[in-house]
Amino acid sequence: MGLQRIGVLTGGGDAPGLNPAIRALVWKGNELGIETVGIYDGWRGLMDGHADETWPLDHETVRYWDLDGGTHLGSSRTNPFNSKQGDKKVDLSDQVLRNIEKLKLDALVPIGGEDTLGVAAKLAAKGAPVVGIPKTIDKDLGGTDYTLGFDTSMRTCVDIIERSRTPAGSHHWVQVVEVMGRHAGHLALWSGLAGGAYITLIPGAPFDVDRVLALLKERLERGQKDRRLPRYAVLVVAEGALPKGGHEITLEQKLDAFGHARLGGIGAWLSEQIRNKTSWDSRAVALGHPQRGGTPSPIDRIMGHLFGSAAVDACVKKEWGKMVSAKGIAPACNISLVNLDEATKGLNLVDVKRHYNIERYQATRTIIA
Secondary structure (H helix, E strand, C coil): CCCCEEEEEECCCCCCCHHHHHHHHHHHHHHCCCEEEEECCHHHHHCCCCCCCEEEECCCCCCCHHHCCCCCCCCCCCCCCCEEECCEEECCHHHHHHHHHHCCCCEEEEEECHHHHHHHHHHHHCCCCEEEEEECCCCCCCCCCCCECHHHHHHHHHHHHHHHHHHHHHHCCEEEEEECCCCCCHHHHHHHHHHCCCEEECCCCCECHHHHHHHHHHHHHHHHHCCCCCCCEEEEEECCCCECCCCCCEEEEEECCCCCEEECCHHHHHHHHHHHHCCCCEEEEECCHHHHCCCCCHHHHHHHHHHHHHHHHHHHCCCCCEEEEEECCCCCCEEEEEEHHHHHHCCCCCCHHHHCCHHHHCCCCCCCC
């Protein structure tokens, strides 16, 4: 008997492109006579006490989902391998396996990032019929050159960076824009470049605070002497960027089920350093969750379509333990499959030697503003 029933879930942070991927998966499944079932709220939807609620998805239900951001299935940061039961941490992954069988799922397609697909890889090792789809605005998953949500989020960040230049220029201050990026700086790097930021600070390349202040001082003092030159600056910083010898700045120390603290505040910290150590005013804005919201860009709609369709093909071929992968420049890229282990064992970080000027932010570098 062939494949009859596919389950789909979305885990971790929401991102533009999730709903287009679900739509494509449902439509491709319908073409092949396969039923699609939506699982609510990520891996939590397959835990005991939650697995009785599912959403039968058909052609008409998802007809306009390609236009919608976020995820209509809901999401969570649940980790069945590290769940809370009272005051104890327990492994409830067997519940997930039982409920996959209980729901009569011949295949399960989780859409997510490092954490969600890390769970998928472990479940595949225990015999679960899973095929993953990559999603994260950080674009830090291994084994693929594109992850759903990146293009839309980058465009949102660029828009805010551009808009930050006019008030900063009018009032002669330093605008600090904080964007997401725990381990990888793709979002900060490329949005900073496209938006015209003077300084961009990313994870994986610790910066010298005094050096950053010296760069700002040189630029702004030149503007004072020659009014044709800028008397302002925009600085973009990823939430996971580190000052040399320092540590991550967090909103709270409490760890989630995957061992991550909630990052945030590096932008405000830098802005305070600028105000306290120079004569210049500075304001900070943290884009927060809206940077991954809104309508998916054409790239994310197309990539959602390609990923969702390819995931169904992989399920039909019983390519369990795999993740759909894009190699090349989206959307004119090659779609293939990689092992989930490969995709989650190492992060795709910015190639700082190729794309980033580390020396610019080191104290020994001569200033050229």
